Amino acid sequence: MFRWFEKLLHPYPEAEPGLPPKGFLPFVWACTLGLRGYIATLALLSAAISVYEAWLFALLGHIVDWLGAVRPERLWDDQGPVLYGVAGLLLGSTVIVALQTLVKHQTIAINFPLRLRWNFHRLMLGQSMAFFSDEFAGRVTTKVLQTALAVREMVFTTTEVIIGIGVYFATIIALAGGFDTRLIIPFAAWFAAYGLSVWFFVPRLGRIGKAQADARAMMTGRITDAYTNISTVKLFSHTQREAKFARAAMSEFQDTGYQQMRLVSAFEITNHLLVMGLILATSGYAIHLWTLGEVGVGAVAAVTAMALRINGMSHWIMWEMASLFENMGTVQDGIATLARPRQVVDQPGAAALAVPRGEVRFEQVDFAYGGKRPVIQDFSLTVRPGEKIGLIGRSGAGKSTLVNLLLRFHDIESGRILIDGQDIAGVTQDSLRSHIGMVTQDTSLLHRSVRDNILYGRPGAGDEAMLHAAQRAQAHEFILQLTDLHGRKGYDAHVGERGVKLSGGQRQRIAIARVMLKDAPILLLDEATSALDSEVEAAIQASLDELMQGKTVIAIAHRLSTIAAMDRLVVMDQGRIVEEGDHRSLLARGGLYARLWSHQSGGFLGEESDEDAALASA
Incomplete structure (x- = not known):
């Protein structure tokens, strides 16, 4: 069953990705190409679960009223069919929950970000040399990985929080009004006040999230740059200089983190005050109506339970909304890199x-x-x-x-x-x-085996052709002596990042063998x-x-x-x-x-x- 849902969405489409739009919403919409049906299904199932959960609280109120109106020995005779029906609905809800989690976690959770990373990576591979001369490799990598994950989290937050919780609150208000329309008042007042607090805090958290994403990418880029050029760093005795260079980026990230946490704390305090007000207002008003004989004990129990449930959910919603805007900031930051037009492109209908x-x-x-x-x-x-x-x-x-x-x-x-x-x-x-074959002065090898590096010239060539190229390039003898930390030897030994484990002459001879094989x-x-x-x-x-x-x-x-x-x-x-x-x-x-x-x-x-x-x- 799990495998069937996992195979519904192919994470590696063959079609070449087009340049995504630069606008935020059009960019996100383009990212959902190929799985919009699954997202719509997830939204519908989340809404159904929200209606079901809200209905449980109204059911609690009715059960309390039933228990108060019937003698214990008559309970199953008078209400037995209803209670059996309720039990059936409770068990049946497992089907909806199971479908929702299978679509979310098996179909979308892994395949969606992998699909985006696959497409983003191919977009970056097609960028011009000028693009990479202006960017840190680590920064580009971070944007490819972070943006894909941020888009997925935005989709989950939208379907579960904005849609699911919106339906949940609407259902709660309707069910509370079913006991007495006046019980809608405290819920509506809380919802309006909570909406205002979200309107105030969340966009600010989003702006901080965008700045933090950029600061994180810069921090990652500087650290990666130092590791990539570690021989130069050590040659000039600049380990402390590089540490300070990275620390400057870390300090920028730290500042955005402090600003973010201040807003989070203020939002948390405001949210708690609003929820405590809701609990006091709903339970107090329901008790007041009960003392007047206008509602039953079940109504008091139901609306109090609803308010307590909102207490727990409001904190979760707060974090989810903050996360939503933080992810929006991450996506906006990634768009600047991922949606940048290519400077060198093939003409339409270009021939070979x-x-x-x-x-x-x-x-x-x-x-x-x-x-x-x-x-x-x-x-x-x-x-x-x-x-x-x-x-x-x-x-x-x-x-x-x-x-x-x-x-x-x-x-x-x-x-x-x-x-x-x-x-x-x-x-x-x-x-x-x-x-065109080319051997450059600054030879760069991939952090793979010697065999992979030589066969890069002509991947379809066999070992015999590869060995012949290595021998012609005077590389065969030293290759046989190579070994790496994992015990791989000869042509299976890995050469390290950019071929750092080899001497300059050895790198050059492997590069010449690669071009000889390309022919x-x-x-x-x-x-x-x-x-x-x-x-x-x-x-x-x-x-x-x-x-x-x-x-x-x-x-x-x-x-x-x-x-x-x-x-x-x-x-x-x-x-x-x-x-x-x-x-x-x-x-x-x-x-x-x-x-x-x-x-x-x-x-x-x-x-x-x-x-x-x-x-x-x-």
Whole structure:
């Protein structure tokens, strides 16, 4: 039975999620897509349970009246059928309660937030590189997890408190009026006063909840950032600095917590005063009417029991309403991240890229990060199929930016980038990047096994192809010696976050093996051997030479000597091509390339990212 209800709602829909709306209510409504029928069922069952619970108190009053009007020995003869009917209704209520809890806890409670997290995570994976450069990874993770849970809690609170309790109070007032219409007065007065207190306190709690959610995300982001970059923290002896940096975020969270608890305490005191007033008013007024002979003892018992029940429920409602507005704040805070439009998107009907030859052509390309100082200006370059070119230039010349534009990590302002005559803006991003292999200077590995990291290049490849790629990258021997804390060895050993358990050279060789396995027709090398010692570099360079055969290659090198043998060298300065040719002709020209060559020490040229240089100069 449990399994049947658990399978009613699929938590991992295949359809790609659309960008959610930015408005609060439209966002929540979009989140309920696919389970609105279950939410409506939950609301109806909660309302039915509320009517049933309220009816029990009226039944208590009638039973008291029955007991007072009949001799004990005649009870079952006079009221037996009614009492048996009541017993049947009490037992029958188990069916409603069972259905309500099965729908709530088996169908919705786990599947709903998982469904949202699955969709939110896919939305975030589709965001551009610029998005992640502006956000803490831990902050984004927190928003994905917190927002999904907050939406679920809002749905539960709405169905159980706003709908269920609304029906409950309406039923109680109607049943109290059934004894005497004047008994409605204290309940109506309390309901109005309680509504005013909720109107005053709960929105304020909601605003504090939003601020607290943001402070919590910032706190999580700063702590995660320190853990992610722990080697840098320790290298510069900044553990105390990072502790203080996190403490500042914790202090902001602390301030919002204190403000929240002050409101909660004031709400609690106000609520208690109102409930005590309700109990005194209802029981006192009912006793007064009883002394006048206008109501029976059952009415006194029923309305007093109703007031006592409200006493317990009002505290629960207070916390649920406060939680509702806190969750509303969390959702509003999450919307700013989760509903942010993607900067780089596939065009409607975008086709898959086909690369039969491997020609790359830049036509009058202009680009600037965030509309600031231009990084690439009127750039035109054709890389012939199978040609190997080297990009050379000072820091901030635009080399890395050019590679990022080819990968379509950013969209250009004007011009076109073509691969075999196809504008990359009109093809799918996945198909574009599937035809490009890249080895970067800053190699990042996933916190998974070595096998998983290499197979990331071509997941469908078998172990034989993976082993061959590792051997070509001179990685096989050291991989066999690896082990981790869980006793996994060799290709099954996990490499740690970003590959922290490996040396720089080991990470680079695994990354090269991954690209070798991918075997894409276009190859990008951004100082692919920078982390290797001279002996291993020579072996890797031989493997790279083999890998480059028949491929279109664009290489960026800080050691100019490593790309001097390329078919053509393209020298860039301030986003433009200033020189082209082979190594000998450029040296003979005595221009920028010749000056860079002569100024190098050990054949190495210092480098920083083009984006950093552009922003620093802006």
